[in-house]
Amino acid sequence: MAVTQFNTEAMEQCRxxxxxxxxQFGAIGDGFSNQYGNPEIFGKLGASGAVSSAVSAMDQAGAQEFEAAEKVLRKVESALDAIQTSVHDVEEANKNSMRAV
Structure with a gap:
């Protein structure tokens, strides 16, 4: 049976x-919020409202995507933390189970 080795420093650096x-992804997403296009900036163009709506929809989509990316990365961070804790706990239990003869 092969001995499993964990590089705790690499796991911590990754976490x-x-x-x-x-x-950083969350901060980018925060920058999108409420940046809606005002139809008046396009002058009296007939499509001003449509362009403004498209800009607003893009703004909302960008904010949602960056928020989703932040949530996924937070889950990865949590999973790495759980792995580190588990490895540490198992190593402590193994160390404590060793008895001097």
């Missing part, structure tokens, strides 16, 4: 990187 990326 912290994912955490910072999640925050």
């Amino acid at each position: 912290t990187t994912v955490s910072s990326q999640a925050g």
